[in-house]
Amino acid sequence: MSDKSSELSMLEAINETLHSEMARDERIVILGEDVGRNGGVFRATEGLIEKFGENRVVDTPISEAAIAGSSVGLAMAGLVPVAEIQFLGFSYQAMHQIAGQIARLRYRTQSRFEPQITIRAPFGGGVRTPELHSDSLEAQFANIPGLKIALPASASDAKGLLTSAIRDPDPVLFLEPLRGYRGIRDMVPDGEHIVPLGKANLVKEGTDVVIISWSYQVELCRRVADSFEKEGVSVAVLDLRTLVPLDTEAINEIVTKCGRAVVVQEAPETGGFASEIIATINDECFWSLESPVVRISGFDVPYPVGMLETFYVPDEERIRAAVLKSIEKD
Amino acid sequence: MPKPNDNQLQMIFEDMVIARTQAGRLWNLQRQGQIGTIAPIDGHEATIVGAVHALETESDWVLPQYREPLGLRRYGPEILDAFMLYNLGHPLGGHIPDPIKVVPSQISLAASIPHAVGLAWGMSLKNDPGAVLVFFGDGASSEGDFYEAGNLAGVLKAPVIFLCVNNQWAISTPTSLQTAADSFASKSSAFGIPGVQVDGNDPSLVFEAVSEARERAVNGKGPTLIESTVYRLGAHTTADDPTRYVPSEELSAAKKRDPLLSLQKELKKRNLWSDEKQNEVEKYALERMDEALEKAKNTPLQPSSVLDHCFETETLRLSKQRKYLLESLGGAHE
Numbered sequence: 001m002s003d004k005s006s007e008l009s010m011l012e013a014i015n016e017t018l019h020s021e022m023a024r025d026e027r028i029v030i031l032g033e034d035v036g037r038n039g040g041v042f043r044a045t046e047g048l049i050e051k052f053g054e055n056r057v058v059d060t061p062i063s064e065a066a067i068a069g070s071s072v073g074l075a076m077a078g079l080v081p082v083a084e085i086q087f088l089g090f091s092y093q094a095m096h097q098i099a100g101q102i103a104r105l106r107y108r109t110q111s112r113f114e115p116q117i118t119i120r121a122p123f124g125g126g127v128r129t130p131e132l133h134s135d136s137l138e139a140q141f142a143n144i145p146g147l148k149i150a151l152p153a154s155a156s157d158a159k160g161l162l163t164s165a166i167r168d169p170d171p172v173l174f175l176e177p178l179r180g181y182r183g184i185r186d187m188v189p190d191g192e193h194i195v196p197l198g199k200a201n202l203v204k205e206g207t208d209v210v211i212i213s214w215s216y217q218v219e220l221c222r223r224v225a226d227s228f229e230k231e232g233v234s235v236a237v238l239d240l241r242t243l244v245p246l247d248t249e250a251i252n253e254i255v256t257k258c259g260r261a262v263v264v265q266e267a268p269e270t271g272g273f274a275s276e277i278i279a280t281i282n283d284e285c286f287w288s289l290e291s292p293v294v295r296i297s298g299f300d301v302p303y304p305v306g307m308l309e310t311f312y313v314p315d316e317e318r319i320r321a322a323v324l325k326s327i328e329k330d
Numbered sequence: 331m332p333k334p335n336d337n338q339l340q341m342i343f344e345d346m347v348i349a350r351t352q353a354g355r356l357w358n359l360q361r362q363g364q365i366g367t368i369a370p371i372d373g374h375e376a377t378i379v380g381a382v383h384a385l386e387t388e389s390d391w392v393l394p395q396y397r398e399p400l401g402l403r404r405y406g407p408e409i410l411d412a413f414m415l416y417n418l419g420h421p422l423g424g425h426i427p428d429p430i431k432v433v434p435s436q437i438s439l440a441a442s443i444p445h446a447v448g449l450a451w452g453m454s455l456k457n458d459p460g461a462v463l464v465f466f467g468d469g470a471s472s473e474g475d476f477y478e479a480g481n482l483a484g485v486l487k488a489p490v491i492f493l494c495v496n497n498q499w500a501i502s503t504p505t506s507l508q509t510a511a512d513s514f515a516s517k518s519s520a521f522g523i524p525g526v527q528v529d530g531n532d533p534s535l536v537f538e539a540v541s542e543a544r545e546r547a548v549n550g551k552g553p554t555l556i557e558s559t560v561y562r563l564g565a566h567t568t569a570d571d572p573t574r575y576v577p578s579e580e581l582s583a584a585k586k587r588d589p590l591l592s593l594q595k596e597l598k599k600r601n602l603w604s605d606e607k608q609n610e611v612e613k614y615a616l617e618r619m620d621e622a623l624e625k626a627k628n629t630p631l632q633p634s635s636v637l638d639h640c641f642e643t644e645t646l647r648l649s650k651q652r653k654y655l656l657e658s659l660g661g662a663h664e
Contacts, residue, residue, distance in 0.1 A: 029455065055455055061485060066444045066478035073448020076433070077456060081448075097475075100438050101445070107639045109434055110425035114642070146640050169642040198645065245645035 004190040005156075011181040013155040013188050014044050014120075017162045018082070020192075022052050028166065029074060031058045032067055032084030032120075041086060042122065042181055064090055068097035071117045072105060080116050082166055088123035088175065089132030089303075102171045103146035115146075117171040118162075124216055124266055125313045126179040128306035134178065135303045136267035138214075141173050142243045142276065148197055149243040151175040153218035156188045157241060160195025168197060177216035184219060198245035202254060206236030209260035209326050212251065212277055214240040217264045217314065224319045235323060243273055251277065252284040259290040262322045266313055269297040294322040334383065334537045340602050341404075342383050342533045343593050344611055346375040349400040350590055351615035352410075353564075356400075356417070359623070360568040365417035369397045373563035376589035377495050378402070380533030381463060381558075384540035387431065389460030391449055393442045396435040397495075398465050405432050410618065414626040421635060423626075431460075440466055440473035443492065447483040450490035450547070461547035463491040463540070469500025471514050480555065484521035489547035491540060492555040495530065497562035502575040515557035523553045530558030531589040563588065633659055 008016065022028045030045055030052075036059040039046030049057040060067050064085055071081040085091045091098065098119065105115040125134035141149055150165050150172055152158040158176070165172035177184075203218060204225050211221040218239040225235035238254050240247065255261050261281060263274040274295045281293055296314045304312050334342060353371045360368055371378065378401030382392065387405050394402065399413040408430055416423025416435065424434040436442040446464035453460060470476060471494055483490050494514045498505055511517060518525025524546070528535045536558055543554035561584035565572045572581075597603035637644075637652045644652070 029452075061478075061481055063478035063482060065475055066447070066482045069441065069444025069475060069479060070448030070451060070482060073445040073450070073462075074452040076445065076449050077452025077458070079452045079455065093474075096438065096441065097444065101441055106641070108424045110421055111639045111642070112425050112428065113433075148641075246647060248646050248650075 005187040006190055007185055008155045008188045009182050010152065010155040010158045010176065010184045011042060011044060013159040014162060014176060015046055016188075017159045018045060018048060019051065021163060021166050022048065022056065025080060027078065027080040028082055029056050029058065029079050030082050030084070031060050031071070033060060033062055033086050035059060035084050040084065044120070044176070045084070064094035065097050068094035068102060068119065071119070072097070072101055072115065075105075075115050075117050076113050080166065082118045082120065085119060085121040087129075087133045088121040088137055089135040091121060091137065098141070098147070098173070099144045103144045105146075106170065107146055114169050115171045116169050118165045118174055119171070120174045120176060122176045122178050122181070124177040124179060125303060125309055126216070128309060129178065131303075131305070134309075136265070136298070138175060138243060139267055139271060139273040139276070142273055146171065147244065148172040149175065150197055150241065151177075151215040151243070152241065153177075153180070153184070153203075153215055153239045155184055155186045156193070157195055157201065157239075159188050160193045161197065161241060163192070163194050164197050172197070175215065179216050180219070184216070195241065197242045198247055199241065200247035200250035201239040201241055202236065202250070203239045204235070204237040206234040207258060208234045209262065209323055210236040210238055210254045210258040211262045211264060211319065211323065212238045212240065213264040214243065215266070217266055220314070220316050220319055221264055224316050224323060227320070228323065233323070233327065246276075246280065248280055248284055251280055255281050256285045256288040259288055260326045261289070262294045262296065262319070262326050264296045264314055264319055264322070266298050268300045269295070270300050272297050291326055294326045296322045332538065332541050333534050336600075336602055338383060338537075339534065339597065342379050342537070343597055343603060345379045345383075345401065345403050346533070346590055346593070347608065347611045348403060348615040348618070349375045349379065351612045352400050352619045355616055355619050357568065359417075366419055367567050367569050368417060369567045370564035371397055371400050373560050373584070373589070374398075374495055374497060374530075375401055376533040376593070377493075377530035377536050377558040377560055378465070379404075380536030381493055381540045383533075384537045384544060385463060386460060389431075389458070390544070391431040391433070391446075391460070391462040393433050393446045393449075393462065393464040394435050395439070395442070395465050395467060395470065396437060399435060402432055406430050407618075410622045411625060414619075414622040415629060418626050420626060420629055420631060421639075422629060439470040440475040442466070443470075443475050444479040444482070446490050447479045447486070447488050450483070450488040450553075451486050454489055459548065461489045461491060461544050463493055465493050465495060467500060468494065468496040468498070468505050468508055468514055469503065471517065472508055477520070480517070480521040480523070480553070483553040484523045487550065487552035489550075490553045491543040491547060492553060493540070494555065494557045496557050496559045498559075499562050499566065499576070501566045501570060513557055515555055518555035521553070521555070523555060525555040525557065527557045527559065530560035531587055531592065533589070533593065560589070561587065
């Protein structure tokens with residue numbers, strides 16, 4: 001690892017990682033809609049086609065199922081596909097290939113075929129997109145055995161986790177927060193930087209209550225935690241980084257230490273991954289709790305149109321209220 | 331284009347007889363409760379075997395749907411061995427060993443078509459020789475995967491052969507309710523690739539069509555869609571009762587065109603086949619199946635293998651679940 005680092009946006013970190021990984025491993029093929037000549041609709045794949053050519057950076061027809069499905073075949077041929085689904089909301093068109101084929105390939109062939117496949121997709125709200133461009137579907141994917149899910153909350157982690165995802169011998173869904181592409185900037189180590197899948201990040205130490213979250217919401221949780229500091233409340237923030245594998249040890253450790261926990265997700269409440277975290281706390285460290293775990297999430301409605309968005313996505317105010325609820329004495 | 335020579339035709343017929351004979355045995359094994367649901371090959375032998383004999387087993391991949399395995403003998407005895415494990419419900423039934431270029435049966439209709447395109451595309455990116463042949467049925471051609479994959483293959487000029495085995499039925503749905511197109515082959519025009527129709531009861535014609543498609547594929551001319559028309563002579567699967575929907579007169583007529591009958595007659599006339607040979611091959615087919623079944627039954631299985639091969643490295647969650655499973659089994663199944 002290099003000692004030097006540079007300040008990058010999450011988008012720049014992702015682009016840089018794709019460049020360096022493609023240079024490192026000539027088996028890597030990028031495929032997706034508008035990933036070549038246009039450099040991706042957010043420019044995540046900018047410059048790749050110029051550098052690596054149109055055999056390795058492929059503009060596909062608008063066919064999510066064929067993007068995911070042909071990735072299976074590319075992997076069978078010994079290549080390493082890094083596919084892009086332009087927005088996670090359109091992964092529904094590829095769901096039968098992702099859930100029914102990619103995630104099962106190793107299991108159903110008893111490891112004859114290794115699905116070393118990364119699927120990148122932007123997701124999450126806050127930027128007033130058209131319908132189906134903002135949906136947080138991570139819990140739906142977490143219920144698919146055989147699929148890993150990485151969701152960076154910082155530019156540095158975007159680099160480290162994407163590097164791990166591409167090199168992982170199993171399929172990884174790599175989710176990039178729309179709001180974070182340009183909205184999140186931090187110091188990113190130059191050169192090779194690896195963040196292992198399955199290791200949560202204690203973004204902020206604390207002793208009174210821990211907020212557990214992932215992806216862009218971590219940024220909001222961190223701000224809320226900082227604001228409590230001035231009031232003498234010590235709030236920890238745990239960024240899960242990956243939902244599968246889940247770092248149950250880190251959850252156990254920090255919840256045991258704090259005795260109080262808040263779980264924040266942007267996705268709808270029912271069947272969301274926050275429920276899984278609360279069940280995990282129940283399994284691992286229930287008796288260390290001093291108050292019920294509080295859950296903050298979006299509502300059980302389809303992701304709303306732009307003018308309603310601010311009433312849907314959890315914000316600092318809601319997270320703050322949840323922390324107060326968690327620590328209130330009765 | 332090349333038709334199979336006499337020697338090839340004999341080998342093709344031998345494989346067809348073996349497939350039909352073993353299919354009969356499989357049906358009985360299922361009825362005896364020894365194996366799970368199977369999809370009989372009856373009526374599809376000429377298409378499957380004829381196609382496979384036109385391929386180079388060293389370089390060409392085959393992606394079967396689920397009716398094909400008994401017809402893939404040319405790719406090696408491991409196919410039947412894995413198929414019998416599969417029929418027993420053993421996880422190793424999905425493991426056809428390297429370097430055999432056959433993937434396990436695909437249950438999700440048309441789902442393997444994009445896999446075939448990706449594989450063919452990957453082979454051409456790596457300059458690997460060979461082509462990819464994917465089997466699917468008339469019903470599967472109505473799935474989105476068929477259209478998306480066919481379109482992508484056309485754009486990429488991937489060396490892939492789409493073999494649509496039109497057996498006239500998708501369980502109980504006749505082709506007239508499956509499509510309003512003139513033919514399944516005509517759908518190739520949407521992909522900008524050639525589409526051809528062959529009489530799937532004549533393995534020589536299938537061999538010829540696949541040879542031609544292969545020639546195009548390996549010479550960088552891209553994919554071909556072949557519609558091979560047969561008639562499903564049996565049930566869809568052991569769980570199906572076709573007397574509910576197949577008109578009996580139609581089935582009787584189809585049985586008169588049974589691909590095994592006409593080829594046997596022709597080969598006998600040309601002294602390339604005999605009743606003795608027929609008996610000998612049938613006997614071999616059953617012995618071989620018994621051997622594969624025995625081998626499958628004697629293949630060890632640990633209950634905890636239900637948790638194997640999900641990821642290369644087990645997650646914390648799975649380790650916890652493995653511990654729970656082993657404890658619940660009383661530690662007797664380590």
